[in-house]
Amino acid sequence: MFFFLLAVTLASVAAVYDNNNAICQEWKKAYTPPEPTNACVAPGSKGKCEQCMKDSDCESGRYCNGAWKKCIKSGDSCYGPYAGCSQRCSDQENPTLCPSCSHADFPNNWVSCNNDPNTFQYYGWDMDVPAIVYSREETSSGALAETDDFSQGAICNHNRLRAAGGLAPLTWDPCLADFAREYANELKNTKNCYMSHSSSARRSGLCGYWHAGENLYWSTEVNDKTARNSGWTATQAWWDEIKDFVFGLTALGDAGDFKMCEVHWTGQTGHFTQVMWPDTTHLGCDRAECSGSHVVVCIYGVSGNILGQPPFSVQTLDQLNQSPEAAAFGNMATCTEGGPVNDEGAAPTMAPTTTTTTTTTTTTSAPSSPSGGTMCKSSWGDCTFPMDTVYWGVAQDCNHFNHMGYQGFCFVGFDESGAGKLGKCDTSDPNCPF
Numbered sequence: 001m002f003f004f005l006l007a008v009t010l011a012s013v014a015a016v017y018d019n020n021n022a023i024c025q026e027w028k029k030a031y032t033p034p035e036p037t038n039a040c041v042a043p044g045s046k047g048k049c050e051q052c053m054k055d056s057d058c059e060s061g062r063y064c065n066g067a068w069k070k071c072i073k074s075g076d077s078c079y080g081p082y083a084g085c086s087q088r089c090s091d092q093e094n095p096t097l098c099p100s101c102s103h104a105d106f107p108n109n110w111v112s113c114n115n116d117p118n119t120f121q122y123y124g125w126d127m128d129v130p131a132i133v134y135s136r137e138e139t140s141s142g143a144l145a146e147t148d149d150f151s152q153g154a155i156c157n158h159n160r161l162r163a164a165g166g167l168a169p170l171t172w173d174p175c176l177a178d179f180a181r182e183y184a185n186e187l188k189n190t191k192n193c194y195m196s197h198s199s200s201a202r203r204s205g206l207c208g209y210w211h212a213g214e215n216l217y218w219s220t221e222v223n224d225k226t227a228r229n230s231g232w233t234a235t236q237a238w239w240d241e242i243k244d245f246v247f248g249l250t251a252l253g254d255a256g257d258f259k260m261c262e263v264h265w266t267g268q269t270g271h272f273t274q275v276m277w278p279d280t281t282h283l284g285c286d287r288a289e290c291s292g293s294h295v296v297v298c299i300y301g302v303s304g305n306i307l308g309q310p311p312f313s314v315q316t317l318d319q320l321n322q323s324p325e326a327a328a329f330g331n332m333a334t335c336t337e338g339g340p341v342n343d344e345g346a347a348p349t350m351a352p353t354t355t356t357t358t359t360t361t362t363t364t365s366a367p368s369s370p371s372g373g374t375m376c377k378s379s380w381g382d383c384t385f386p387m388d389t390v391y392w393g394v395a396q397d398c399n400h401f402n403h404m405g406y407q408g409f410c411f412v413g414f415d416e417s418g419a420g421k422l423g424k425c426d427t428s429d430p431n432c433p434f
Contacts, residue, residue, distance in 0.1 A: 024152070024156035024159070024160070039121070040113035040114060040115060040116075040119070040121050041053075041057055041111050041112075041113060041114060041121045042114050043056045043057065044056070044057075044058065044059050044060060045057065045059070045114050046058050046059065046062075046071045046111075047059050047062070047071060048062065048071060048072065048073075048076055048078075049070050049071065049072065049076065049078035049079070050070065050071050050112075051069060051070055051071075051081075051083075051110050051111055051112065052064040052069055052070060052071045052111060053069065053107065053110070053111050053121070053123070054328055055243075055328060055329070056328050057071065057111065058071035059071065061073050062076075066085060067082070067083070067084070067085050068082040068083060069082070069083035069085065069101075069106065069110065070082070070083075072407075073407065074399075074407030074408045075407065075408060075427065081103055081105070082103065083101045083102075083103050083106040083107075083110065084101055084102035084103050084106075085101040085102075085106075107123050108120065108122050108123055132224050132225045132228055132229075133224055134149060134150075134224040134225075134227045134228035136148060136150075137149075137151075139174055139177075139178075141174075141178050141181075142178075142181060143174060143177040143178040143180070143181045143284070143286060144177055144180075144181065144285065144286050146172040146174070146177075149228045149231075150227065150228055150229075150230065150231040150285070150287065151172065151177070151231060151285065152231070153228070153229060153230075153231035153232030153233075153235075154231030154232065154234070154235055154283070154285045154298060155170060155172050155231075155283060156232070157231070157232045157235040157236060157239075158170050158235050158275060158283060160325070161235070161236075161239045161275060161276070161325060162275070162276060164319070164320055164323035164324075164325040164326060165276060165312060165316040165317075165319050165320045165323070166315065166316055166319045167276060167278055167312065167316060168278075168281070170280065170281060170282060170283040170300075171281060171282050171283070172282070172283060172284060173207060173282035173283065173284045173301055174284065175206075175207035175208075175284065176206070176207050176212065176282060176283065176284025176299040176300070176301055177284030177285060177286060177299075178284070179203075179206060179207065179212070179284065179299050180284050180285050180286040180297040180298060180299045181286040183198050183297050183299075184286045184287055184288035184295055184296075184297045185288050186198075187288060187295050187297070188288035188289070188290050188295070192290050192291070192293070193218060193288060193289070193290035193293045193294060193295040194218065194293075194295075195216045195217075195218050195295060197214055197216065198214060203299070203303070206299070206301070207282075207301055208301075209282075209301035209302045209303070210302055210303075211302060211303040212299050212300060212301050212302065212303055213274050213277070213280065213299070213300035213301075213302070213303035213304050213305065214297065214298070214299055214300070215234075215238055215271050215274055215275070215297075215298045215300070216295060216296065216297055216298075217230070217233075217234035217237060217238070217295065217296040218293060218294070218295050218296075219233075219293065219294055219296075220292055220293045221294075222289050222290075222292065222293060222294050226294065227287065227289070227294070230287060230294065230296050231285060231287075231296070234296040234298070235275065235298075237271075238271030238272060238274070238275050239271075239272055239275050239276075240272075241268060241269045241271050241272035242272050242320070242326055242329055242332065243329045244268070244269050245269040245272055245273065245311075245332060245333070246261035246332075246333045246334065246335055246341050247261070247311070247317050247332050247333070247334045247335075248260025248261045248310070248334070248335055248336075248337075248338070249314070249334055249335065249336045249337075250336070250337060251336065251337055253314065254310075254314065255310035255311070255312065255313050255314050255317070256310060256337070256338075257307070257308055257309065257310065258273050258305065258306075258307075258309065258310055258311035259307065260335065260337070260338050261333075261334070261335035261338060261341060268400075270305050273304055273305055273311040273312075274300055274303075274304040274305055276304075276311060276312055276316070277300070277303075277304025277305065277311065277312070278312050278313070278316070279302055279304070280300045280301065280302060280303070280304050281301065281302070282300070282301040283298060283299070283300055283301075284298070284299050284301075285297060285298040285299070317332060317334075320332060373385075373430065373431030373432070373433065374386075374431065374433075375431050376398065376410060376425050376426065376429055376431050376432035376433065377425075377426040377429045377431075377432070378409070378410050378412060378423025378424055378425050378426060378432075379423045379424040379426075380412040380421050380422070380423030380424075381412045381413075381423055383395075383398075383410035383411070383412060383423065383425070385397065385410075385433055387410065387411060389411040395410060395411060396433070397433040397434055398410055398425035398432055398433060398434050399434060401422060408424060408425045408427070408434070409422040409423060409424055409425065410422065410423055410425055411423075
């Protein structure tokens with residue numbers, strides 16, 4: 001099973017995450033894994049293909065693959081056993097809420113203790129959770145109501161994650177939700193739920209905002225559980241791009257353009273920055289189901305990801321780096337004036353100054369191509385760069401799908417069934433850009 005994401009590129013007060021909101025707290029509790037009862041796995045102690053639960057278990061340079069639950073890096077191949085998590089349990093998710101992790105040993109007999117390979121870290125998760133029954137709660141227009149379980153998951157998780165950086169919470173907008181319903185159904189009827197953004201013109205002036213933003217999420221798992229949970233799950237998948245985002249600093253230590261640091265820019269961290277955009281105040285979401293897949297659409301008022309503007313302030317950066325929500329990813333990487341990336345994410349040495357931002361005419365600009373050529377051999381055929389991956393943005397190199405767990409792959413096309421084909425780029429081919 002797979003999931004994919006898509007975001008658009010266009011266009012504080014201290015936030016309060018409502019800890020007294022019983023519904024949001026129920027969601028947070030459900031998605032917060034309990035602490036292991038016997039902490040016996042040291043951070044960074046698991047090497048190539050060793051079984052893991054989260055990225056921080058793995059040695060430097062490797063991450064915990066969301067489907068296999070093994071520590072890997074680009075180019076690694078591993079023998080089983082595999083956890084078999086069908087919706088790629090991300091580093092921040094409680095695996096009990098994934099649709100299926102098929103291996104019988106997962107999770108409580110999966111990660112071996114450092115001091116005894118015959119014992120395992122116990123997480124206390126009961127994989128035999130009761131079946132979830134979900135039915136939509138709609139407004140008179142057919143859009144999802146704010147009180148719907150899916151809607152609550154989306155708005156609660158957006159506001160929980162924004163609060164981690166001190167940003168104001170979002171408010172549910174029925175008008176934006178109505179557009180999300182309309183467009184989700186359009187993707188169902190015209191694209192079989194595959195992701196393709198609505199035109200910028202359709203979102204210009206939408207619901208009284210100068211422009212509305214859009215995040216998309218696609219998954220191959222369809223049941224009541226994923227229908228109810230995907231508002232939260234999609235939001236988390238978008239926000240987890242924090243691990244790939246590089247925060248730009250000016251020479252004075254101020255926040256720079258949100259695309260200042262192009263070294264790590266893949267075109268896919270825009271979901272994270274849209275979730276965290278300070279000027280965004282409202283949200284509306286919906287979903288649609290197709291045969292074997294579903295798509296989630298969230299619409300934002302106003303739009304984020306405005307070229308020439310910072311994603312958020314240095315104060316928000318510092319607060320995120322100290323938050324438990326971002327702890328698993330370490331300090332956010334930074335660069336100064338578009339220079340080399342500091343992967344340690346060191347805090348700026350100068351106090352930030354007040355920054356005034358203005359709305360600009362927005363265009364989408366791809367980063368320059370990296371080293372290598374434009375025609376690359378892969379395991380499924382030749383790939384020409386830059387390449388339009390149809391539903392997942394323009395790929396400039398073989399790292400475009402890294403955030404999805406496909407390190408070093410390119411998009412070859414669709415097979416007879418309409419499924420996308422990704423080919424492994426040939427590392428020995430000098431024309432393969434990485």
